[in-house]
Amino acid sequence: MVKIIYLLAIVSTLSNASQSFEDTCIQCHQDQEIPNEVIYKRYLLKYSSDTNIREAMVNYLKNPMAERTIMPAQFITIFGLKEACTLSDEKLNQLVDEFINKYDIKRKIVLPQK
Amino acid sequence: MLRSEKKSLFRFLVIYMITTMALFTLASTLFFTYEKHRFLDEQRDLLGTYSEILTNKIRTLHQSSLPKLVYPTNKNYHSALFDINKAYIFGDFKPNSIDFNQPYQIQNKTLYHVKQVIPYYLGAAYIVLKSPINRVPIQKLFKHTLLFLLVAFFIFLILGYFLGRLFISPMRQSFEKMNHFIQDTTHELNTPISTILTNIELLDTLYDCEGKEERKRIEIASKTLSRLYDDMTYLKLNNKHHREIKECDISQLLHERILYFTSMIESKKITLETKIVDNITIMIDQNDAIRLIDNLLSNAIKYNKQKGLLTITLDLKHLSIADSGVGMNDEEIKKIFRRFERSNKSEGGFGIGMDIVNQIISFYNFKIDIHSKESMGTKVSVRW
Numbered sequence: 001m002v003k004i005i006y007l008l009a010i011v012s013t014l015s016n017a018s019q020s021f022e023d024t025c026i027q028c029h030q031d032q033e034i035p036n037e038v039i040y041k042r043y044l045l046k047y048s049s050d051t052n053i054r055e056a057m058v059n060y061l062k063n064p065m066a067e068r069t070i071m072p073a074q075f076i077t078i079f080g081l082k083e084a085c086t087l088s089d090e091k092l093n094q095l096v097d098e099f100i101n102k103y104d105i106k107r108k109i110v111l112p113q114k
Numbered sequence: 115m116l117r118s119e120k121k122s123l124f125r126f127l128v129i130y131m132i133t134t135m136a137l138f139t140l141a142s143t144l145f146f147t148y149e150k151h152r153f154l155d156e157q158r159d160l161l162g163t164y165s166e167i168l169t170n171k172i173r174t175l176h177q178s179s180l181p182k183l184v185y186p187t188n189k190n191y192h193s194a195l196f197d198i199n200k201a202y203i204f205g206d207f208k209p210n211s212i213d214f215n216q217p218y219q220i221q222n223k224t225l226y227h228v229k230q231v232i233p234y235y236l237g238a239a240y241i242v243l244k245s246p247i248n249r250v251p252i253q254k255l256f257k258h259t260l261l262f263l264l265v266a267f268f269i270f271l272i273l274g275y276f277l278g279r280l281f282i283s284p285m286r287q288s289f290e291k292m293n294h295f296i297q298d299t300t301h302e303l304n305t306p307i308s309t310i311l312t313n314i315e316l317l318d319t320l321y322d323c324e325g326k327e328e329r330k331r332i333e334i335a336s337k338t339l340s341r342l343y344d345d346m347t348y349l350k351l352n353n354k355h356h357r358e359i360k361e362c363d364i365s366q367l368l369h370e371r372i373l374y375f376t377s378m379i380e381s382k383k384i385t386l387e388t389k390i391v392d393n394i395t396i397m398i399d400q401n402d403a404i405r406l407i408d409n410l411l412s413n414a415i416k417y418n419k420q421k422g423l424l425t426i427t428l429d430l431k432h433l434s435i436a437d438s439g440v441g442m443n444d445e446e447i448k449k450i451f452r453r454f455e456r457s458n459k460s461e462g463g464f465g466i467g468m469d470i471v472n473q474i475i476s477f478y479n480f481k482i483d484i485h486s487k488e489s490m491g492t493k494v495s496v497r498w
Contacts, residue, residue, distance in 0.1 A: 037179065041176065044176075044234060044236070044237045045176070045233045045234055045235065046233065046234070047198070047234070048197045048198035048199075048234035048237045048238070048239045049197040049198050049199045049201060049237065050197075051199065052198060052199075105176075105183070105236055105237065106203055106204060106236075106237070108180075108181065108182055108183045109175070109183045109184075109185050109204045109236070110182050110183070110184060110185065111184075111185050111187065111206060112184050112185065112187055
């Protein structure tokens with residue numbers, strides 16, 4: 001019985017988090033037709049590792065500046081600079097992790113079939 | 115070819131071959147090392163080219179928006195991608211330990227190449243390529259180098275042999291001249307010595323004239339000359355004369371030779387003690403047996419004291435001749451068998467007697483023991 005309660009609690013938490021990521025980040029990006037995969041690839045091209053990407057993304061989200069953005073100047077001209085994120089560090093890190101996991105290019109690489 | 119000539123030629127060849135081959139081996143080793151590095155450099159260059167091609171393919175993959183990105187593989191090498199923190203991203207192999215600061219490294223006969231990539235396509239900051247070292251050309255080169263050394267060895271051996279012969283030819287010519295001179299001299303000596311000895315015998319037999327003492331001295335001197343002639347003839351033939359090896363009554367021969375030396379023994383007033391067992395026979399050429407006995411007896415008389423003692427023993431297994439003469443120390447005994455070596459120069463001779471004894475002993479596989487003490491005497495035993 002206790003196990004079932006724990007399981008329900010975990011599922012509920014995950015579902016809330018997922019919804020939160022979709023609501024907080026993706027929904028807005030989709031509305032503005034911002035290419036998430038391109039953003040991720042640009043971060044990857046510059047920062048290489050997940051740790052470095054996470055750090056750069058969190059820094060930008062907390063304090064968005066034209067000098068810190070990974071996107072080209074033209075992109076900022078079209079979409080403008082994002083407002084500074086007011087979420088807690090913990091929440092922000094969680095959302096960035098979800099973003100990285102969602103677009104992780106490593107998951108797409110496969111060895112050729114023999 | 116003479117023994118000394120062979121020895122000189124052999125020594126020359128050994129020194130010549132060692133120095134020549136040492137130089138050739140050094141040169142070959144340097145050449146082999148240089149070529150080996152050249153082959154490895156070629157393989158490094160090839161791996162470098164592969165890494166450039168792979169970087170381009172990864173860039174294309176990075177730009178692709180396909181749901182699946184097929185990693186580029188090649189049968190000539192394996193590759194792996196690492197991020198800026200040197201964490202493994204993807205690849206068709208996963209290296210155990212790689213030094214990312216070394217662009218090229220060799221581990222377990224495998225060549226590794228670490229290429230830094232900027233910007234980080236697919237997040238890859240390093241591309242590691244590995245390829246087994248192609249050892250075929252190196253092994254081929256090693257075989258060719260060895261073959262070259264082997265061929266050079268034989269060429270220089272043949273060259274050295276002819277050079278050596280060229281160098282020792284003046285020595286050979288001198289030796290031959292000396293040999294011819296000795297041969298001619300000994301030949302010329304033989305007839306007068308035989309004449310003197312025969313006529314002394316005739317005088318002793320047919321005439322009872324005065325001057326017996328003087329005749330005895332002439333006889334001793336002539337016999338000494340006669341033995342010298344026999345020894346020189348023996349050496350001249352270089353121990354290669356035709357031998358007629360048959361059962362030889364050594365007891366009888368020993369008695370005859372003692373009789374031959376009687377006049378010398380008497381002239382030195384030496385007391386003779388003999389313990390000769392009769393009818394002892396051994397398989398030996400008669401001339402060899404005479405040379406062996408004569409040289410041992412002659413030495414025992416020559417180096418004995420006036421009024422000394424000469425003991426001759428013969429039994430089934432051995433012949434021993436002991437004198438009470440000047441004797442020798444250990445150093446002199448060691449050098450006794452060397453030709454032209456004389457431990458005591460107080461008496462005449464050329465130092466060839468014991469060389470002849472040694473040649474005969476070696477030919478028949480006899481054993482010789484020499485016990486000597488200075489001022490006490492010498493005992494020589496020959497065992498068969």
